[in-house]
């Protein structure tokens with residue numbers, strides 16, 4: 001990327017990764033095989049599903065993160081998405097820049113993203129799962145987002161559209177599981193995702209000459225409802241363990257996804273679940289690829305603790321906020337290097 005290490009990438013000393021990483025006692029691994037039981041679900045939970053729901057509940061409560069196997073997304077679909085991503089980032093820079101994000105269209109290729117005002121050691125390609133997605137210019141100014149597809153590599157668009165369809169199905173099933181963990185009907189949250197603004201990002205982290213100074217993605221929480229992340233075998237995702245604040249490296253497991261609850265599930269659940277801080281460490285030897293699917297509701301959704309979960313004894317911990325506005329404020333903060341902190345959900349937390 002650059003010969004001399006660009007200070008824009010340098011993390012403050014307290015946020016730099018330590019050379020030794022902890023992998024032991026990591027995030028829970030959940031076998032989703034009983035998922036098919038959801039289709040038959042009507043009355044009380046059948047035994048296999050009951051165990052699964054209990055596992056998801058414990059993982060969301062204790063970690064906000066878990067890995068899943070037997071998730072139902074065909075391996076061939078995932079492999080075609082990896083091939084598309086590798087092919088795209090192997091193109092010459094000028095070819096990638098043909099679909100570069102700009103002031104008008106935030107989708108496509110980008111190599112200069114900041115997290116909390118420090119530049120990330122990565123390049124990305126973003127596309128929305130449903131087009132056009134409303135980027136929310138307000139009631140009178142609807143901004144319609146359309147994907148920018150590169151001409152190369154061949155089959156890029158087809159592979160990624162197919163990937164989006166398969167992972168979206170999984171996202172809805174996970175949403176049903178989360179509803180069940182909150183003692184709600186499985187489809188209780190589905191309505192929020194009509195006209196969803198979900199986004200898929202291809203992340204590429206090139207080898208970094210100073211991995212002790214920079215991060216692939218700085219520490220952050222995902223703002224949406226859920227994230228479904230595919231990572232390759234290199235490793236680098238660090239999750240903040242709730243019990244002691246330690247950064248724990250997530251071990252790559254073949255044919256699995258990493259799931260985390262985002263800020264919206266934290267608010268919906270009125271803090272039963274918390275969105276967990278995470279970051280990406282880089283290394284000087286191997287490039288790394290990952291693909292997060294950010295499962296986001298419709299632009300006009302007002303996010304607030306679910307009515308069924310609050311009462312006089314357990315009042316709502318948050319004021320309601322509009323998802324589209326939140327996202328737009330965030331995006332503006334990412335685009336320009338501002339000296340202010342990005343908008344966060346605690347800004348909507350009610351005083352006790």
Ligand SMILES: O=C(O)CCC(=O)C(=O)O
Pocket residue numbers: 201203217222229231236237278279280289290291292
């Ligand atoms: O690359 C990863 O493992 C995680 C990326 C991430 O956290 C994000 O893009 O929000």
Ligand SMILES: [Fe+2]
Pocket residue numbers: 220221222278
């Ligand atoms: Fe993230």
